[in-house]
Amino acid sequence: MLTKSSTELVRQQNSALVLASLRRHGPLAHTDISHHTGLASATVSVITAELEKAEVLERREQQASASRGRPRVIFGQRRDAGYLVTVRISSDMVQYSLADYGGTLLDRFEEPRNHADTATRPFTEAFVAALDRLADRSRIDRGQVLVVSISSKGLVDPLTARLVWSPVFGAQQVDFAALLQPPWRAKILISNETLLVAHAMALRMEKAGARDLQAVAALSLGHSIGLGIARFDRSGELSVTAPNFGHMLNSSDGKLCRCGAQGCIEASAGFYGILRTAFEVPPDTIPAKFVPLAEMDKIALRARQGHRMSEYAFRQAGLALGQGLSRVVSLYENMPIAITGPGTRYFDLIQRGLEEGLAQSQQVRLFGAPPISVVPEEATLVLEGHLDRALAEMDHDVIAARAVGE
Amino acid sequence: MLTKSSTELVRQQNSALVLASLRRHGPLAHTDISHHTGLASATVSVITAELEKAEVLERREQQASASRGRPRVIFGQRRDAGYLVTVRISSDMVQYSLADYGGTLLDRFEEPRNHADTATRPFTEAFVAALDRLADRSRIDRGQVLVVSISSKGLVDPLTARLVWSPVFGAQQVDFAALLQPPWRAKILISNETLLVAHAMALRMEKAGARDLQAVAALSLGHSIGLGIARFDRSGELSVTAPNFGHMLNSSDGKLCRCGAQGCIEASAGFYGILRTAFEVPPDTIPAKFVPLAEMDKIALRARQGHRMSEYAFRQAGLALGQGLSRVVSLYENMPIAITGPGTRYFDLIQRGLEEGLAQSQQVRLFGAPPISVVPEEATLVLEGHLDRALAEMDHDVIAARAVGE
DNA sequence: GACTTTTTTCTCGACAGTCGAGAAAATAAA
DNA sequence: TTTATTTTCTCGACTGTCGAGAAAAAAGTC
Numbered sequence: 001m002l003t004k005s006s007t008e009l010v011r012q013q014n015s016a017l018v019l020a021s022l023r024r025h026g027p028l029a030h031t032d033i034s035h036h037t038g039l040a041s042a043t044v045s046v047i048t049a050e051l052e053k054a055e056v057l058e059r060r061e062q063q064a065s066a067s068r069g070r071p072r073v074i075f076g077q078r079r080d081a082g083y084l085v086t087v088r089i090s091s092d093m094v095q096y097s098l099a100d101y102g103g104t105l106l107d108r109f110e111e112p113r114n115h116a117d118t119a120t121r122p123f124t125e126a127f128v129a130a131l132d133r134l135a136d137r138s139r140i141d142r143g144q145v146l147v148v149s150i151s152s153k154g155l156v157d158p159l160t161a162r163l164v165w166s167p168v169f170g171a172q173q174v175d176f177a178a179l180l181q182p183p184w185r186a187k188i189l190i191s192n193e194t195l196l197v198a199h200a201m202a203l204r205m206e207k208a209g210a211r212d213l214q215a216v217a218a219l220s221l222g223h224s225i226g227l228g229i230a231r232f233d234r235s236g237e238l239s240v241t242a243p244n245f246g247h248m249l250n251s252s253d254g255k256l257c258r259c260g261a262q263g264c265i266e267a268s269a270g271f272y273g274i275l276r277t278a279f280e281v282p283p284d285t286i287p288a289k290f291v292p293l294a295e296m297d298k299i300a301l302r303a304r305q306g307h308r309m310s311e312y313a314f315r316q317a318g319l320a321l322g323q324g325l326s327r328v329v330s331l332y333e334n335m336p337i338a339i340t341g342p343g344t345r346y347f348d349l350i351q352r353g354l355e356e357g358l359a360q361s362q363q364v365r366l367f368g369a370p371p372i373s374v375v376p377e378e379a380t381l382v383l384e385g386h387l388d389r390a391l392a393e394m395d396h397d398v399i400a401a402r403a404v405g406e
Numbered sequence: 407m408l409t410k411s412s413t414e415l416v417r418q419q420n421s422a423l424v425l426a427s428l429r430r431h432g433p434l435a436h437t438d439i440s441h442h443t444g445l446a447s448a449t450v451s452v453i454t455a456e457l458e459k460a461e462v463l464e465r466r467e468q469q470a471s472a473s474r475g476r477p478r479v480i481f482g483q484r485r486d487a488g489y490l491v492t493v494r495i496s497s498d499m500v501q502y503s504l505a506d507y508g509g510t511l512l513d514r515f516e517e518p519r520n521h522a523d524t525a526t527r528p529f530t531e532a533f534v535a536a537l538d539r540l541a542d543r544s545r546i547d548r549g550q551v552l553v554v555s556i557s558s559k560g561l562v563d564p565l566t567a568r569l570v571w572s573p574v575f576g577a578q579q580v581d582f583a584a585l586l587q588p589p590w591r592a593k594i595l596i597s598n599e600t601l602l603v604a605h606a607m608a609l610r611m612e613k614a615g616a617r618d619l620q621a622v623a624a625l626s627l628g629h630s631i632g633l634g635i636a637r638f639d640r641s642g643e644l645s646v647t648a649p650n651f652g653h654m655l656n657s658s659d660g661k662l663c664r665c666g667a668q669g670c671i672e673a674s675a676g677f678y679g680i681l682r683t684a685f686e687v688p689p690d691t692i693p694a695k696f697v698p699l700a701e702m703d704k705i706a707l708r709a710r711q712g713h714r715m716s717e718y719a720f721r722q723a724g725l726a727l728g729q730g731l732s733r734v735v736s737l738y739e740n741m742p743i744a745i746t747g748p749g750t751r752y753f754d755l756i757q758r759g760l761e762e763g764l765a766q767s768q769q770v771r772l773f774g775a776p777p778i779s780v781v782p783e784e785a786t787l788v789l790e791g792h793l794d795r796a797l798a799e800m801d802h803d804v805i806a807a808r809a810v811g812e
Numbered sequence: 813g814a815c816t817t818t819t820t821t822c823t824c825g826a827c828a829g830t831c832g833a834g835a836a837a838a839t840a841a842a
Numbered sequence: 843t844t845t846a847t848t849t850t851c852t853c854g855a856c857t858g859t860c861g862a863g864a865a866a867a868a869a870g871t872c
Contacts, residue, residue: 003642004444005419006830007858013411014859030821038410040860045822068869069819155772165772233639236409247768248736249729251657261768323655330654331737362653362667366561366571413828413858420830436850446831451851474840475848 011047012399014039018047019056019077019395023103023388024207027060027076048075056081056101056398077102082146082394085134085186086386087127088193088379089152091168091223091290094126095379098134098145101394103387106138113168120172128179142183146397147390149189150176151196151382153224155244161188167224167258187397189389192242194220194340196385197378198228199240201338203388215335217328217370219245219321220378221343221350223271223291229332245328246270250320255283268320271296271343277313278303293342300346314349321350322357329370330363336371340378347374417453418805420445424453425462425483425801429509429794430613433466433482454481462487462507462804483508488552488800491540491592492792493533494599494785495558497574497629497696500532501785504540504551507800509793512544519574526578534585548589552803553796555595556582557602557788559630561650567594573630573664593803595795598648600626600746602791603784604634605646607744609794621741623734623776625651625727626784627749627756629677629697635738651734652676656726661689674726677702677749683719684709699748706752720755727756728763735776736769742777746784753780 014037021036022028028036034044051057052075060074081101088095091113098107111126135142154166162173176188198218205213213232220226227245230238246266247259255273257264262284267273272287278299303310325337339347358369375381420443427442428434434442440450457463458481466480487507494501497519504513517532541548560572568579582594604624611619619638626632633651638644652672653665661679663670668690673679678693684705709716731743745753764775781787 004423004830005416007413007416007828007856008830010411010413010416010829010858017410031819041821042823042861043859046858067819068817068867070821070865070867072820171772234643234645235641237640239640243737244769245737249732249767252729252766257768259768259771261766261771263766264768323658326655327733328737331649331651331734360658360667360669361655362663362665362670363650365665365667366577410859412860413830416829416858437848447850448832448852449830452829473848474838474846476836476838476850478849 014043015047015051015399016395018044018051019399020392022057022075022077023391023395027074029072029074031072033075051398054398054401079104080144081398083140083144084147084149084387084390084394085131085145086383086390087130087148087150088382088386089150089166089168090193091153094123094130096130096134097383097386098138098140099387099390101391103391107134109133118169118172120169120174123169124174124179127176131180131184143185145184145186146394147189148176148180148186149191149386149390151191151193151386153193153220153226156190156192156242158190161190163190165259187393189393191385191389192226192228193382194218194226195228195230195240195242196389197226197338197340197381198230198242198385199238199388200381200384201375202230202232202238202240203384205336215333217325217335217337218381219325219337219339220341221269221321221339221346222341225266225269225321226341227328229328229335231332243328245324248324248327250324253283256286258287258289265320265324269317269324274313274317275299277316278310280309296342296346300349303349311349314346315353318350318353318355319357320353322354323360324357325354325370326358326361326364329367330361334363334367334370336373338373338375340375340381342378344374344376420449421453421457421805422801424450424457425805426798428463428481428483429797429801433480435478435480437478439481457804460804460807485510486550487804489544489546489550490553490555490793490796490800491537491551492789492796493536493554493556494788494792495556495572495574496599497559500529500536502536502540503789503792504544504546505793505796507797509797513540515539524575524578526575526580529575530580530585533582537586537590549591551590551592552800553595554582554586554592555597555792555796557597557599557792559599559626559632562596562598562601562648564596567596569596571665593799595799597791597795598632598634599788600624600632601634601636601646601648602795603632603744603746603787604636604648604791605644605794606787606790607781608636608638608644608646609790611742621739623731623738623741623743624787625731625743625745626747627675627727627745627752628747631672631675631727632747633734635734635741637738649734651730654730654733656730659689662692664693664695671726671730675723675730680719680723681705683722684716686715702748702752706755709755717755720752721759724756724759724761725763726759728760729766730763731760731776732764732767732770735773736767740769740773740776742779744779744781746781746787748784750780750782 017037018033021033030044034041048057057075058078060076079100079102084099086097093110093112095110099105152163152166155164157164161177165171198216201218202216205216215231218228225246228242230240233239247264249263250265250268252263254262255267256262257267271291275291299310303314358364423443424439436450440447461484463481464484466482485506485508490505492503499516499518501516503511505511558569558572561570563570567583571577604622607624608622621637624634631652634648636644636646653670655669656671656674658669660668661673662668663673677697681697705716709720764770
């Protein structure tokens with residue numbers, strides 16, 4: 001159902017536009033804002049004045065007044081308007097970061113995890129302690145942290161802010177919102193990790209000036225397989241999803257996946273799947289909990305030296321990925337695909353199978369194979385995604401707060 | 407990118423809201439419009455007055471003034487505010503319908519097609535002649551037809567209004583816009599047939615009061631296999647797509663599809679695929695151009711009587727569909743699935759395989775199988791979809807016209 | 813150092829839109 | 843004929859955007 005519009009919503013939309021253009025282009029002068037947003041100068045004045053009064057924007061003097069004329073007044077986010085924490089959960093460590101409203105990283109540390117340990121209790125305790133540590137070290141009032149953005153591999157329910165299924169905790173759910181007691185009042189965002197990568201890739205490509213960009217997919221290769229899809233909807237807004245790609249049925253080959261099903265893509269293309277094939281272990285063997293990169297490197301080395309079974313294992317992984325991606329483009333549309341994650345270092349071994357798998361479908365035969373790029377720096381992308389989503393959320397809240405009179 | 411908002415856009419949005427509520431609930435009084443849209447009474451007055459002046463709405467006296475008080479003034483669409491034509495192209499016939507702005511069907515006829523005939527020329531000539539015939543028979547000025555909505559199975563490019571790949575014309579494209587010479591000024595809409603079914607199903611379910619409805623999929627079974635997905639996006643608007651489901655890779659079983667690829671779902675689950683398996687024809691045999699329903703009925707009869715190969719053929723079809731649907735819910739989300747098309751009459755033979763195929767994926771194991779319903783009246787649904795899309799387009803144009811001062 | 817030029821920001825009045833309250837209209841019941 | 847009831851219509855207040863031009867603030871010019 002459509003909803004009614006009103007003059008107040010107009011202001012909200014346009015305020016959001018001003019904040020968004022400041023996010024994209026950095027601090028801007030009145031004139032530039034007007035130019036980027038398409039709003040009349042007078043309108044920009046009213047909006048910036050309001051955001052200034054709300055202590056969200058601040059004026060900065062222009063450093064070198066290059067040209068003559070009245071000097072520009074540059075508006076920028078007040079860094080202390082709020083803070084955000086990002087938490088990146090992976091199987092072997094948890095990374096905590098603190099950033100301000102300007103998007104500047106203030107603090108960061110990692111805590112190793114024991115991947116054998118699947119209990120949630122030690123984790124939740126460490127989580128609360130880590131947040132306290134972040135706040136204390138930077139001397140930030142806990143109430144000033146407005147968003148905590150959490151990412152993990154696996155399935156996520158953004159509405160209830162819970163992990164539905166993760167490789168780390170399985171089906172055990174963690175209610176993050178309940179962990180943050182009163183001095184804390186942050187909103188919890190929870191996202192699939194590869195969703196954040198796709199989000200960041202879409203931002204990068206948009207910034208790089210890809211004009212007719214419709215959608216981008218990110219594929220993360222590692223112990224598990226993740227996919228994120230970022231699409232610009234009709235209204236031009238970015239909407240990202242993390243389909244259950246790793247556990248989508250690939251083929252009824254009986255390969256046991258650690259999720260308990262058989263024939264998942266991950267059972268062929270995840271590190272444990274590659275290892276199993278390379279060592280000719282029966283496909284219904286329960287998968288290894290964790291495969292160190294060093295172990296994978298060894299298999300890759302053998303494959304590059306011509307060892308048949310190792311070569312075959314990587315090729316089969318590529319095939320499963322290619323077939324899976326062909327299904328993605330069949331069910332969505334052709335879109336550029338960015339491959340990230342630790343598995344990118346074996347891309348040479350995977351590529352052939354991947355292309356072969358892609359080529360089998362009508363979609364690819366008709367429209368050609370989607371452009372594939374390899375972007376190894378996954379961690380950077382994840383952080384970019386975290387920041388953009390958390391800051392957008394904060395902007396949104398700032399604007400909504402005006403309505404109830406803050 | 408977000409776009410700026412303005413008071414004019416507010417009026418557009420709210421006018422659209424009024425027209426949409428009139429579409430959903432039929433002719434309404436001032437008070438009811440206000441209630442349904444949430445707009446203030448005064449606002450409704452201004453909007454209806456404007457639409458009345460634009461000759462889009464008309465006042466109708468209330469028939470039986472049941473209660474006392476000032477009698478209500480009912481607003482309804484002026485039927486003569488514009489007309490639309492729907493064209494449904496299928497392999498054996500083309501159906502033309504004419505409807506008015508109120509959504510009432512005025513005329514309809516069908517023209518048989520020779521399915522052996524894949525040339526576009528005879529078709530385009532018949533198309534133009536049929537449109538002339540519709541206009542003449544109902545004595546409607548050609549300029550009054552504002553939308554021509556065309557549907558076919560296959561892949562469609564809505565932007566250029568062309569069929570990209572259809573079972574009827576293969577890769578030959580038809581430029582419909584070029585066919586309509588000046589007295590005609592209708593806008594061409596072109597949609598995949600099953601997309602319209604999904605659209606109509608979403609409308610029906612919304613009307614039936616499904617509150618938390620996120621998405622619906624429609625699966626059409628016949629000589630070819632079609633899928634449509636209708637989703638309510640964040641803004642609550644319905645967005646529908648027609649993924650290339652029928653030609654998504656199912657498995658590398660070497661079954662030749664009529665699209666030229668191997669292993670498509672259609673090659674197992676389309677009528678020609680079922681026939682091929684039932685008759686134990688080698689899977690790389692070039693598929694039959696057309697399988698009469700009577701022929702399929704015979705195979706189904708044999709299957710129901712226990713003939714092993716026929717039973718197996720249907721079961722394999724179901725398996726391919728189930729596996730395909732499991733991939734759909736893995737890549738999108740769990741959603742109700744409505745099955746339509748001539749193939750629904752064999753649903754009893756397909757069901758087991760379908761459920762088996764679905765059950766293999768983690769998504770289904772975690773969230774359960776999506777609810778499946780059988781809705782045989784495909785033609786009705788297609789028309790409903792046509793009407794809703796065409797009328798929405800007309801409403802949209804009416805409102806946009808105000809901006810340039812009509 | 814006073815004036816001019818240039819550039820930017822700020823301010824004002826006009827215009828478009830929504831909203832709530834209450835007046836006006838139109839009917840049935842008393 | 844009057845009253846009660848229901849609906850539509852109208853008016854003034856409020857919020858918002860926009861264009862034009864005034865005001866501000868610097869550098870250049872004589």
